Amino acid sequence: MPVSLDCSAVLSFVNKLMNKSNSQKHSACSTLPSKLTTTITHYSLLSTNMRIFITHLNYLIIIVTSFFIIPSTSSDTLTGTQNLTTNQTLLSQNQSFVLGFFRGSNTNYYLGIWYNNINPQTIIWVANRDNPIDNSTGYLKIGENGNFVLLNSPGNPAWSSNQTSAKNPVLQLLDTGNLVLKDSSDKTNNNYLWQSFDYPTDTVIPGMKIGWNLDTGTEKHLTSWKIKGEDPSSGDYTLKIDYHGLPEAFLRRNQTIIFRTGPWNGERFSGVPEMKNNTGLDFNFSYDEHGVWYSFSVTNLSLLSRVIVTSDSDGKALQRYMLIQGSWNKFWYEPADECDYYRQCGPYGVCDKNASPICKCMQGFRPKNQEAWNMRDGSNGCVRNTVLNCSTDKFLHLENMKLPETSSVFMNKSMTLDECGSLCKRNCSCTAYANIDIRNGGSGCVMWLDQLIDMSVFATYGQDLFVRLAAADIGSTSSNKNHRVVLATGDERNMDDLELPMFNFDTLMMATNNFSQDNKLGEGGFGSVYRGRLIEGQEIAVKRLSEDSRQGVTEFENEVKLMVKLQHRNLVRLLGCCIEKNEKILVYEYMENRGLDSILFDESKGLLLNWEKRFNIIYGIARGLLYLHQDSRFRIIHRDLKTSNILLDIKMNPKISDFGIARIFDNDQTQAKTWLYVS
DSSP states (O other), X not given: OEEEEEHHHHHHHHHHHHTOOSTTHHHHHTTSOSEXXXXXXXXXXXXXXXXXXXXXXXXXXHHHHHHHBOOSBOOSEEOTTOEEETTOEEEOTXXXXXXXXXXXXXXXXXXXXXXXXXXXXXXXXXXXXXXXXXXXXXXXXXXXXXXXXXXXXXXXXXXXXXXXXXXXXXXXXXXXXXEEEEETTOOOTTOOSEEGGXXXXXXXXXXXXXXXXXXXXXXXXXXXXXXXXXXXXXXXXXXXXEOSSSXXXXXXXXTEEEEEEEEBOSSSBTTOGGGGGOTTEEEEEEESSSEEEEXXXXXXXXXXXXXXXXXXXXXXXXXXXXXXXXXXXXXXXXXXXXXXXXXXXXXXXXXXXXXXXXXXXXXXXXXXXXXXHHTTOOTTOEEESSOOOTTTOEEEEEXXXXXXXXXXXXXXXXXXXXXXXXXXXXXXXXXXXXXXXXXXXXXXXXXXXXXXXXXXXXXXXXXXXXXXXXXXGSOTTSOOOOOOBOOOOSSOOOOXXXXXXXXXXXXXXXXXXXXXXXXXXEEETTEEEEEEEOTTSOEEEEEEEOTTOSHHHHHHHHHHHHHHHOOOTTBOOEEEEEOOTTOOEEEEEOOXXXXXXHHHTOTTGGGGOOHHHHHHHHHXXXXXXXXXXXXXXXXXXXXXXXXXXXXXXXXXXXXXXXXTTOEEEOTTOOOOOOOSOOO
């Protein structure tokens, strides 16, 4: 016969059997209907009390279970007294996102977040992608230490949030798709102990960031699934922001770069012109000493958009999707064409997808390997037709460009384009320059100090780039203004402004193999001289003033002043200088046969000097001295002329060097006192 039982009566009966208090009965019964009805089948072999006990035991199971699990259609929050099993979910308040367990192509279970009511299931985040649960008895809970953990079984954790503890921790799925762990007693907005947005997997959605926190050294990047739609474990493709130089993003397969976005130009990445026409989306990129971050937002909240890194078989690994009429449309993808592949045309090569062949050399350059170029292999790139001469170089203006790789650049956000060009002109290491930000007519300065790599030209929406060329390789209409540099030595001296090209210290370190002993040509009282080779192939002699030589500062200044003013075929040519990082360095043309003393006083090398060559050397030295004493604008006495300061080029032509203690005389002056040793 039907029996009607009150929930409180059931609990009272059970508690009496277990000698427990009734203090918890009202909260427990609030989760059930006030009346529970059941039909108890007549059991002829059981006593009345036994039949009642069995019925009450069934109710007990229902009530006790309700303490520890949440309904399958739940709220957005999991408390410390609840578990989430493999057949249960959390649903964000606006019902946009779901947190729950899903299965890949195998029997493993993964905790993930996906869009609600969108088919096929679109997963945006996976907690335990590389630590799956291997059976259906696994569950999610908030542990005693305040972290939330995934367990294969009681006492067998598979994954944990590994954060600091909280007094009253709760786990909440927000309407943004962000899963957060917070203290329920802390009413401060966005004060999260942990959040899924800090640990992206393969997807970026609005509000999520990728990049670097430079204060903590932590990185957020995307990693593809191992098998799309089947295996969410970490795959081969990654998208990472490189914060060195001018920040940009790189798509890699394992360690191989596949695609480079180009630097951020204020509106978009310079190598992704497709970002120009993304109606309804706002792109955000910020970088300073604290961090480098990329994110995007939607101007229409009903618009759904996501960026993923995927292991598609077609190689289009970076993709943006937009939800249109209930279906995901691939809005753009990278690499989109042959020119998007990294270094397709090598150093100084430019890729044009609308040309055939797609690789070409800029004006003033030629293919490095013509045979490979003829076979449409441009990977070796291009080389200059003419060696650069810093003081006379000009700049080629290129439009609609994907800017070269920016990992080794100088940048200044406050400079104008003209100021940037002036700085590049007088820095002999500068190979190109451009604006950082293209908005409002352009601002900021980025200068390349190395080879130009991974350039493309677009039909529209590219960027202006100014490339350094030898004057012989460019038309006469290009800018060739001379710019003046003030030589700063660290001492308070009255130095005239000097027209002198400036070299970057890192460039000279690279040219001399970090000033290695193998490159050392010699040394004197003021420092050492090293052989070097610039990227363009030009050989140089680098005279580095020793750091502990206070005497040498005056001589350094003196040599710079004189050599800038002197030009003669029998004087060594000064190419430029470097005055950064407490360094004082002079850069000269390289003389292949070094000093006259190294040949004249060597028994074997001395045989190279027949009487004709000896006469030509004497004659050349005399012409150089005549120029210094009489024919130049200034009357100059060298005061340290000796065989080691007479350098010989590859044809044994002599050139006078080392003007550290030379003196300028008035035109009618014939005598002067000296305070330094002279030869």
